[in-house]
Amino acid sequence: MLRHTRKTAYASDRTLPDNLVRSWADSASRFGLRSGLATGAAAMDPIRRITREAYEIEVTTARTWLESARLMRIGPGAIAANPDGISMNSPMVRLLHRIGLFDPMEVPAKGSSSLQRVMEHWMPLETASGFLWLASPDNTRSMQVASGRAYVRAHLLATAAGVDMHPLSQALQEFPEMRGPREALYQTLDLGAADQTLQMLSRVGFATEALGPSPRRSLDSLLRI
Numbered sequence: 001m002l003r004h005t006r007k008t009a010y011a012s013d014r015t016l017p018d019n020l021v022r023s024w025a026d027s028a029s030r031f032g033l034r035s036g037l038a039t040g041a042a043a044m045d046p047i048r049r050i051t052r053e054a055y056e057i058e059v060t061t062a063r064t065w066l067e068s069a070r071l072m073r074i075g076p077g078a079i080a081a082n083p084d085g086i087s088m089n090s091p092m093v094r095l096l097h098r099i100g101l102f103d104p105m106e107v108p109a110k111g112s113s114s115l116q117r118v119m120e121h122w123m124p125l126e127t128a129s130g131f132l133w134l135a136s137p138d139n140t141r142s143m144q145v146a147s148g149r150a151y152v153r154a155h156l157l158a159t160a161a162g163v164d165m166h167p168l169s170q171a172l173q174e175f176p177e178m179r180g181p182r183e184a185l186y187q188t189l190d191l192g193a194a195d196q197t198l199q200m201l202s203r204v205g206f207a208t209e210a211l212g213p214s215p216r217r218s219l220d221s222l223l224r225i
C-alpha cells in the first residue's frame, strides 16, 4: 500500500543505497531480465537530453498528444468523475484551463508559448539520483508480462528502501517519429548489439514532495456481478 509513483521533483544530491542497487539487479535476473543503473552527470546527462527530446516529440505530434489529451482530468471534479486518466491538479494548470489559456485539445506547436509551458512542466522530471532500466532478451508476450512483474518488484524494493521511482517511457515508444531518440537511448545504454528490448526506463531517487496515491476507480466499478 505504500508504493506510489512519485512524479514531483527529486533531490539532486542524494545517493542510492548500495544494497538496493544490488537487489534491483538480482530481482531483474530472477525474471529473466537485465537491469542497469546510470548515475552521475556523465551517464545521466545524455539520458536527460534524449528523454527531453522524446517528450517534445510526443507532445508536438498531434495523434500522440491527443491520445493523452483525451485522458487528461483537470481539477478535483474531473478527477473524481473519472479517476482513471492523467490527473492534473496544480493550481497553475487549473487556472490556465479555467481562463481558456490551456485547451487540452490544442496540440502544442513548435516554437509556441504553449509548448514552452508544457516543457517547463517537464524540467522537474530531470531531477533524480539515477536512471534505472530493465531490458529483456526477447519481446514475446510472456517476456512482456515478466517485465511488468520485474518492474513492480523493483518498485516495491525501492519503496521498502525509502526510494521513489517514476517511469519516463516516451523514448521507448515505437511510432516512427520517435525513432531518433529510441535509437539514441539504445546506443547510450549499450543495448543495440544483442537484440534486446528496453522494457522500462525510470528516474529513481528521493521525491521532495510527499503526494498521495494516484486516483483509482473503485473495485465495485470494475466488477459486473
Ligand SMILES: Cc1cc2nc3c(=O)[nH]c(=O)nc-3n(C[C@H](O)[C@H](O)[C@H](O)COP(=O)(O)O)c2cc1C
Binding pocket: 003, 004, 005, 006, 007, 166, 167, 168, 169, 170, 213, 214
Ligand atoms: C509500461 C508503463 C509505462 C509508463 N510510463 C509512464 C510515463 O512515462 N510517465 C508517467 O508519468 N507514468 C507512466 N506510467 C504510469 C506509472 O508507472 C504508474 O503506473 C501510474 O502513475 C499509477 O501510479 P501508482 O504507481 O502510484 O499506482 C507507466 C506505466 C506503465 C505500466
